[in-house]
Amino acid sequence: MADSPLELVPMQPVDVQDETDKAMDRTANEMMVTPKGERGFIFWMIFASTLLVEMLSALDLTAVSTALPTIVERLHGSDFIWAGGAYTIASTAVLPLVGGLVSGFGRKWVLIGFVFCFAVGSVFCGTARSMKMLIVGRAIQGLGSGGSLSCTEIIFADMVPLPERGKFQGIGAAVWALACAVGPPIGGALAGSGAWRWLFYMNLPLCALAAIAICMFLRNVVPEGGVIDKINDMDWPGNCIIITSTVLVFLGLTWGGLRFSWTAPQVLVPIILGAIGIVVFFVAEKVWLHGRTVPAFLFTNRTTLSGYLGTFFHGVVSLTAIYYLPVYLQASKDASALHSGIDMFGLSFSIPLFAIFTGVSIEVFNIYRPQNYIGWICTLVGFVLLSLLTPKSGPAEYIGFQIPLGVGVGILWLGTQYPVLAPLPVSDNAYALAFFVFVRNFAQSWGIVVGGAILQNVLTQKLPTSLTSKLPKGRDYAYQLIPNIRDMHEPQKTEVRVAFSQGTQLIWRVMIGLSAAGLLTCLLMREEEMKTEVDETWAVTEQKKGKKDAEDVHEHAVV
Template identity: 30%
Template sequence: MENSNGNNGTQPSRTDSSLTIAPAVASSTAPSSSPIAASSKVESAVDPESGVPAVEKKTAEEILAQVVETLPMRQLAPAFLGVALAMFMAALDNSIVSTALPKIGTQFNASNKVEMVFTCYVITFNAFQGLYGKMSNVFGRKPTMFVAILIFVVGSILSGASQSMNMFLACRALTGAGSGGIFSLSNIVIADLVSIRDRGKYQGFISGVFAISALIGPVMGGAFVDKVSWRWCFWIQVALAVITVPTLAIMLKLPRPKGNMMEKIKGIDWLGTFFMAITAVFLLLPTNLGGNMYAWDSPVVIILYVLAVPSILGFLYVEAKQAKHPIVPPYLWKNRNVVTLLSINVFMGMTFWTLIFYLPIYFQIIEHETATDAGLTMIPLEAGIFIASNVVGLLVSKFGKYRPYIFLGTAIAVVGICLCLVLANTSSKAIHVLVLLVCGLGIGQLFPCLIVAIQASVTRQDLATVSALHNFFRMTGSGFGVAINGALFQNYLNSNLVKAAIPTEYAEIAMLSAQSIVNIPEPYRSVVEGIYLDSMRLVFKATIPMAALMFLLTFRLQHVRLNVKAEATTEPSTPARTSLEAKGEMTLAEAIEMPLEEDEKTKKDKEVSK
């Protein structure tokens, strides 16, 4: 469908004359019979990288605003393989480290700092989310992905070589900076390759890759810890990178931004990135330190929380008033679906990562399982995620609806978290399997649905931004969830160990090294294990309201049509939609994808912001 202004399915947006890019494959390879495909045949030289006319040049923002048609399978399969390998590598790192943490804490005599490992990772994971999204627009998806992978691999190598807990924390922070880019760019690249209607199916596959890595990770990590060394949990990433990087380099074909390098660098919102980074630090760090290494009313904790306020205000001011190309355009905060979905992501991160982080500790300390066995015990959770994410992803693509599955997934997740209290009261393997399977079937539905929903709620030019925010808010939630539950766990554990009728030296052993509990003689060991079990129950209880809030937020979601097929043209029109299409300011597919009642309002918000 060719607009009156001559652009094939483009949408007016802010442009930078110094940036030109060959049009995306997806927008020019659609069959002519499609109501949203370009109707004219191009007879000109073909760009060897993108496979589209080299003579037709458009700005980067124009290309990113184009309608995307799913590529033919012969082109999509190899590109998707490269993205899946990158996601597998980053996701494996997440799952493998949870199994190794008890051993790492014991070796460095710092079991009371294991929650800090995750917090350091999350802070840097979040700090550069907005930057990765903008850099992928300016420098291209592939170069930015390679930079993220390089940072990730260097961080992993140094993590495995760490000689102290403080060094390990710093290296995990470096790893998080790279991992954040891999996660965000994987979602962005899939959106470049696949139409909004088919995206649920392919996001389901990616969620399946995540589940497989989470299934393999604890088992592999347990084997390394028990048989070789925990350091190999991180060095294994080098081997995976050797496979992933060449695969991406050869098989992933995407548009290549052109233009002056200095102009590109100047166009990045560096000040906004700085405020986003320090906001993550000021929010997550005191949440982890409070009640653990410092008292909640200590000056360090209070000052960090106080500093979070001006950093948030500074970020909002820069994005609204100063940034030429803001990493988070202010008009997005007026989009009801975007705000709701980001809020759901916060509580999903709290819920999911609490399970991933604390269940292996529970099975090793309370159930006396080895690290390998603890990894195997997590299989039902990951199996549930794998099944639910793939089935729901296919259903979203088939019927073009995501809201029912978000509602159902959050409801089942609440039930699963409540059942974790039953898990903590029994050693029955059958009950363990049932509880973890229910949790996985609930949470698994959310992985493909939430990313598709938030991408469908904005126009193409904001796709990279909301994809980055999607990961930012989820990992922020995970950081808060682990930190809050870690503070509750450690406070309850320490205070009750002090009160318990056991010698002081045994109480100190239990505080500093969870795995050293086996060296405490009876009957004191039973007392210590009872206190650990009560501390774990407290964690599960605290997670229930987090999951419940996630469920309640689903009632605020508005449905956005995902139809981009022929039957989509039969949808009733509205004056706002007709006007936008007539002016060439919105393609038919984008008009269908946006909520009917919000088209004109969203347009006005964007005009005011610009």
Template identity: 30%
Template structure:
């Protein structure tokens, strides 16, 4: 690939400068063709990396019921999703793009292999966290490399392809997870990453050649924001644990453990703010939060993440338990939402050039998201296909209008030097919102369902305990008819309760979006991709 300003080829075994080496046109054309082919092959590898990392966030949605049932650990299943959203990294500027890209892929593959071979739920959760470390690194480094290897005028084209990859993974993930569960094993939801990861490693080793000014290892290590990283991870864990555990017989809301964890989270967040204000290269620059528009947009994407991940995680369980469909069919039932998300994500980019106001899309999106989730409160055991498709389609259309537009609005609210970090933080807050949303829904789900089970007659409760339905979701379909009817009613009431709790969060996202001021429109060449 040729950089039109320096006429140097940056991809291949070594850079080629036509003007300095005095290459004649035929040789120059051959070099350009070789560079172009290498760029295409490298981009395929980068797209594969993005697909892997984003796919793994949704592929387990339809497999979770079977995973929880196999390990008899329904109460812990939310951590399989939450652990993947906990970690992130940003060290490519310090150690170089290629080294960190390879580290992220290998870490992701190691986590995938461990998760695929897990023998306990706790083991699975630990390896999902390892996957999260690698996956978050993949998403961020891919976007940085694209900005490095492609000239300014070509970046929007390649960035739009990456957007499509995210969209495709949202559609393929739940379907593929369902197929693996029913046809092979849920373990292939993780093992599939191994052969695909090898392709990505090969493309990076063969074709990624970016200049990097190497530093002494001590200087590189000194640039890492250790305290900031530790306080971020610690505060997130201390926040998620009490949300997921609180309200259970073992951990009442007023128990010392729950109160202590909440206080510790607040303390760590305070220490994080103090540390980042003094760090040389902070992970989260405090100056960004002095910008009102940016802070509001971070809040909107955080609340949207809580809503989106809560729905996409528990909707398949509703279809499998209440509607009695298999894992693959539950993935098909999610198609209206994910297709709606993809359609409005792409369409909003085209229409935005004519409307020229980010706020309109965010307002419409948050309203549709709120309405769609509110309508989901009506879903029960007798809901028809029209209701199921229509309600989730509205949710997806709304979320699709929000995610990309919030990122673009945040970029428009800052100087060019801060566009990359504000983009990364949009993805970060969306993921953290998703983790908290899943943990919150898990606590509400388990507490409410347990409360409903306690109202059962003793004979029904005895049968339920025999089948261990509290920890094995798939056992519901094996219950005797009369007991099954009562259990499904309890699940329906619990799912409706979950949607009642998520709806105000979606409405809060709309109310917060009203405080977004009108922002300048970005030129296409200024756009930086976000991993959301």
């Protein structure tokens, strides 16, 4: 079993003859596998570093989603969909490249580069004076977040075999629990006090701490080969096709019913071209590009396919719930940003708790199919219950109804990864996990944009004309209205609250259908034996790199 990226597989004995060989010997010793239960200091420091990176993304996701209505109001903006959509689209766009980047240039500096990118985006958002600047900052943050999370998934696979991953993912879920618990109240409190910019500034010391820890404890391992050759080996055609297609579809969905009617060429043409582009992408990956971005086993193994499909549907429904439940609470229940965060505790606590349960149960029973079935059934029930919420619903309903949904979403947060990896050789982990994170983020982009399009179109139809006549035409005004609802006079106030409730009800009904589709993906799933080893191919590469590092120690006196 592997301890860390530094302790992957046993290496051949090293003859110690001079200072260079001594350095090589130290490298070899650091990389030796230790028995189960004997993981050392380096392993835990690297593991803690990856958890810190995940904490960055989790806090940003949970805190910003709660504070977004206030942020949009303070910046006098209206494009609330793109404030969230730009983040997830950017985080998705970079993901197909991550597998090639970490395999060609090593895990360490690629991860540090993405953490730096996240910090730069946080600075842009914190200093934003307009919605355009905020959206640019969120896009830069998305690049950093998506790349960082994909890198940590790959590093974690280097460290721990699949059957043992449950308890460690349980620790990771506890980190998400902390973020989900403190993120919404922090976001609400800072937004309510007018200090929303600190939502982004607080990322900076965490980014610095993560980068320092990674520099200190994670050794860089770079395979042989020239930089130009590695760059040329990236799947640029495939990435261009999928990124362009995704943006086209999102543009059409965002404009539909707002700036243009759903039958207008400005809406239909981008959606149709984007849909065709997505189909062309998968065909090209299978026939022409031979799985450089989309792993070839996606087309040949039904269990892996079921895992990826489940990951897609889970990504859509999970982020839709996280983004639009605060909209219901703030618009239909008159909750402040702070109280909406507190009112989401039913979801915030149940997700990580049942993610921990899933990881432990998979390790104990060595099965993953039942957990996926249970997760989808709970998710389906949760959205059915949410679709019953109205402006008159009490706390027992709008908090209690979150729990079944949180149970299902939490189970699937980890559960869909096991059918992806179980049938595959461990040498495919890096690309399989990079594509796994890509699918998840790609789906989350759909969740934000589709949910926003549904809400906006319902509001356009249901809001009283006395109010819509005063609103800018062809603009996204949902988040612009929320902070002003409590100051409205009756009957307009009740009419607006009902309109928002009807909008979120329709979102939940659409999610019911997608959850049912997710449940059907389990029918493709087989129970495969999970591999007990780590990636030996990568370990051989690290052995070569260890020799090079030792030579650098001898020549430059730098470890």
